[in-house]
Amino acid sequence: MDGIRLTEAELGEGTLAEEEQSYGRVGVTFGDVGTTSLKFNVSSPVDKGEYIQIAHPDIGWVLGQIDKIERQSDLSVEKAKELNNGNEVDIDDTVIATVNIIGYRDDDGLLRIPGNPFRAGEPVYLAEEDLIRNVLGLKRTREGAFIGKLRGHDIKVNMNINAIAQKHLSVLAKTGSGKSYTAGVLIEEMLKNDVTMVILDPHGEYSSLAKPGKKRDSKKFDIEPRGYGEKITEFSPNPEINKDAQPLKFTFRSMDTKEILEMCGMSKRQTYVNSLENAKSKLATTQGDFTISEVIRLLKGNEEDNSTTLIKGLERLKEKKLFAGKGSRLDEIVNEGRASIINLRGTPPDMQGFIVDKLASSIFELRKREKVPPLILFAEEAHNFCPQRGKVECSDTFRTLASEGRKFGLGLGIITQRPAKVDKNVLSQCNTQIILKVSNPNDLKAIEKSVEGMTKGMKEEISRLPVGEAIISGAGLSEPLLVQVRPRETQDGGESVSVI
Ligand SMILES: Nc1ncnc2c1ncn2[C@@H]1O[C@H](COP(=O)(O)OP(=O)(O)OP(=O)(O)O)[C@@H](O)[C@H]1O
Ligand SMILES: [Mg+2]
Known part of the structure; x- marks a missing residue:
């Protein structure tokens, strides 16, 4: 039996029967058993995604998670046809779970994967909450x-x-x-x-x-x-729509010319860059700060500059009420x-x-x-x-x-x-x-x-x-x-x- 069942010493305190009861045995490993993944035949109901624990000969309990469960059967197409015709057939089947090994915490508290394989024939148990907490690093804390x-x-x-x-x-x-x-x-x-x-x-x-x-x-x-x-x-x-909100406003001055023209949706932007730049710099030198209304007013009074489209664009933008004297x-x-x-x-x-x-x-x-x-x-x-x-x-x-x-x-x-x-x-x-x-x-x-x-x-x-x-x-x-x-x-x- 050695190698299939753990000895009491390996399990620590308590008898095997008690341990099985407290941990909930769900199956036994079989076939090729690796260090990062293994399979077990399922003896009690378990779900995909469930955490399991399995003893490693050198380390003790290691945490794993069920990544896949399938029922393997010897039911052939021929036998299925017989069933369809109402005949009785014997079906030999077994449920197999594939486990992804998550690992264990070493003496320094680092998460590790065993360096050598688990044993075949090893019992697999539902993981205890303390092991899950410890390995996944989910401490009982109010932090975070x-x-x-x-x-x-x-x-x-x-x-x-x-x-x-x-x-x-x-x-x-x-x-x-x-x-x-x-x-x-x-x-x-x-x-x-x-x-x-x-x-x-x-x-x-x-x-x-x-x-x-x-x-x-x-x-x-x-x-x-x-x-x-x-x-x-x-x-x-x-x-106006969001009554509980404070207004979110920008100062017109903080926007650069390119941004303003893009906001106006003016395709032939380059044509208007100079007019707008001139108006802005004039106002900046004469009065420091300025608003969109003042720029429009200046452009309107600018006889020699044909800025009608630009003025219309700025007026449309002004209606959006995004700008204020104080942002x-x-x-x-x-x-x-x-x-x-x-x-x-x-x-x-x-x-x-x-x-x-x-x-x-x-x-x-x-x-x-x-x-x-x-x-x-x-x-x-x-x-x-x-x-x-x-x-x-x-x-x-x-x-x-x-x-x-x-x-x-x-x-x-x-x-x-x-x-x-x-x-x-x-x-x-x-x-x-x-x-x-x-x-x-x-x-x-x-x-x-x-x-x-x-x-x-x-x-x-x-x-x-x-x-x-x-x-x-x-x-x-x-x-x-x-x-x-x-x-x-x-x-x-x-x-x-x-x-x-
Ligand atoms: N954890 C939860 N507990 C209880 N109810 C939830 C939970 N998560 C979402 N819901 C409910 O599901 C519905 C959809 O949620 P939510 O509005 O957050 O979805 P969404 O992904 O943001 O959708 P949308 O793409 O439409 O914005 C809501 O009625 C919400 O109350
Ligand atoms: Mg949403």
């Missing part, structure tokens, strides 16, 4: 961002906030799978930890972070409703330990690109000079701000932030329903990923390329994830984990609207 619990276990998953901020984050999922909800959970945790944030919010979904959510009767999660109104300021270029202060938008929501609801998409570009590039400049605190810039519907195909106003800025932001303490949070449509140069820089259900094959490919350490089984799982479950990778976690996202403390801003 409590995003949810390990699927099927009462084990909290806390993401390392510094790792998120320093290495950029992406939240990826098809529409309606819970991106905004999950991003909301993460932002709640960030607010609790005094992380400075700016949230680009095209649909006005994040204002609800200020309000407490419903009381939930959840056995699994003990979440008390609360609002973060005292830590959130909302800004909007369109405060919004960036040090009020990037406010230490607080979040600013840039509510872009009601702002036309072309204007959104300009606004985001101006805002993001100015914040980055100030951050480089340490005039504003380190921050995370969340971009909801990011495929619109940094598309893979074509170019929008803020495309280049996002690329720069993705490649250089982290050096200067500016982390990105990219939220999108179309990973394949986000600039790969941006997505590939996100080392922390929260992936919810995705089914589009191109999006799945884009995700597979950008996530490290995901097993084949996990990749298959992405298209089957129920709402509220996520695969989380990076953020200080040693392995990608399947997590049941915790309920929101605040109101859910993206709740589906009932038609009837």
Whole structure:
């Protein structure tokens, strides 16, 4: 029997029977047994994704995860035909699980994989919670961002906030799978930890972070409703629609000529550059500061200059009410330990690109000079701000932030329903990923390329994830984990609207 069953000494205290009872034996290894993967025949029901533990002759308990389960049978097509005809046939079958070995912690606390194989005929047990915690590095702690619990276990998953901020984050999922909800959970945790944030919010979904959510009767999660109104300021270029928001305004003077002409949508730009430059520099010398109205007035009074089209363009731009004598202060938008929501609801998409570009590039400049605190810039519907195909106003800025932001303490949070449509140069820089259900094959490919350490089984799982479950990778976690996202403390801003 030696080599098949562990001796009492190898198991430590207690008899084998007791150990089996407490650990829940689920099968025995067979065939070719490796160091990183092995197979066992399943004797008690287990699920794909379940954590198991198996004793290694030199190391003791090692953690693994079931990556694949299949029933192997001797049922041939001929026999299946017989069954179809109503005849009885004998079927010999057995359920086989393939395990991906995660490893063990060595004396220095480092995650290691055994250097030589496990034994064939070794019993496999459901993993004990303490072993899962220890190997996956999920400590019982209040530190970090409590995003949810390990699927099927009462084990909290806390993401390392510094790792998120320093290495950029992406939240990826098809529409309606819970991106905004999950991003909301993460932002709640960030607010609790005094992380400075700016949230680009095209649909006005994040204002609800200020309000407490419903009381939930959840056995699994003990979440008390609360609002973060005292830590959130909302800004909007369109405060008429978004009544709770402070106006987001720019000074006309801070815009360069090229930007202004692009905003006016004037195709034959070069023709107008000189007229506009002249008007601006005249006003700058005579009165220092100036407004868009003053530039229009000056151009109108300029007899010899035929600037009718330019004036019309500027008048159209003025109607958008983006400019004011006094612009919004960036040090009020990037406010230490607080979040600013840039509510872009009601702002036309072309204007959104300009606004985001101006805002993001100015914040980055100030951050480089340490005039504003380190921050995370969340971009909801990011495929619109940094598309893979074509170019929008803020495309280049996002690329720069993705490649250089982290050096200067500016982390990105990219939220999108179309990973394949986000600039790969941006997505590939996100080392922390929260992936919810995705089914589009191109999006799945884009995700597979950008996530490290995901097993084949996990990749298959992405298209089957129920709402509220996520695969989380990076953020200080040693392995990608399947997590049941915790309920929101605040109101859910993206709740589906009932038609009837
Ligand atoms: N962890 C969760 N627990 C409970 N409900 C959730 C959870 N995640 C999402 N939901 C619900 O699922 C629905 C869709 O979520 P959400 O609006 O976050 O999706 P989305 O991916 O942002 O969609 P869209 O692409 O339309 O913006 C919402 O009604 C939300 O309340
Ligand atoms: Mg959403």
